[in-house]
């Protein structure tokens with residue numbers, strides 16, 4: 001035998017002993033493992049954030065189902081897709097029932113870490129008044145040092161456009177009912193700290209080339225009109241525009257320049273959670289769009305300083321209500337919560 005070969009055997013033996021003796025040491029019973037893993041150093045999450053955020057969603061007049069569920073004049077509803085959207089981001093929901101006395105709504109605003117205004121059709125009366133009061137409260141909370149985000153979807157965005165401009169006739173007609181569209185990013189727009197910041201580059205690109213966001217509106221505002229209105233242009237920054245069926249351009253996503261307020265003319269919640277129209281995109285990219293938009297809303301709410309009283313919160317969570325399945329109609333919302 002050559003001396004090299006002896007050395008080789010020697011090394012192999014050493015290696016074997018080392019390897020196996022070591023791996024013997026590492027075979028532990030599950031009970032032992034648990035003890036070990038509890039001593040493993042898991043870094044604490046960022047203590048400046050709140051990990052039990054709650055979002056208030058304002059109910060909308062009617063039953064959301066053309067009278068199939070309720071004809072009560074005081075009925076209001078929430079499409080369950082908005083609730084699921086919030087839950088998908090890792091938060092819980094308190095319904096803000098718009099017919100409740102303002103003092104109750106104020107108390108409920110103390111139980112939440114952000115607000116969502118839904119889509120719909122109502123643009124006057126008590127509902128419009130309550131949207132205005134809550135919007136003012138959102139700005140006040142932020143001015144007072146709390147971080148209190150608002151997501152305004154479709155009608156919600158249209159209403160805050162009317163409120164900020166102080167012009168109830170500011171909206172224009174668009175032909176964008178029941179259609180999927182792309183999002184055209186404004187040139188040189190800075191998406192940092194916007195809803196789009198966390199979107200991976202491939203998905204951002206597809207948003208501008210593929211029709212993966214759902215539109216369903218007759219009204220909107222053109223970029224020209226928004227930028228030409230001093231109140232609107234100083235409050236909002238346009239992130240994206242979209243084209244309607246007649247190729248007329250409308251503002252499709254905005255954020256506030258000074259507040260954690262995001263406005264969507266489109267419906268981030270529908271892709272994953274509504275099935276009542278064949279136009280709603282359900283591709284993997286469309287579902288990712290819902291998920292990233294939900295993640296952003298909840299990541300904003302985690303920055304809120306509000307720490308709701310536990311029992312009051314539990315008493316008011318959406319889990320105290322039952323949604324009704326109304327997808328059998330083959331149109332409209334799949335599930336709605338009715339408040340009477």
Ligand SMILES: *[C@@H]1O[C@H](CO)[C@@H](O)[C@H](O)[C@H]1NC(C)=O
Pocket residue numbers: 067068069070071
């Ligand atoms: C509401 O009224 C319409 C029209 O009269 C009726 O068809 C419908 O069944 C009513 N809905 C309920 C829940 O009773």
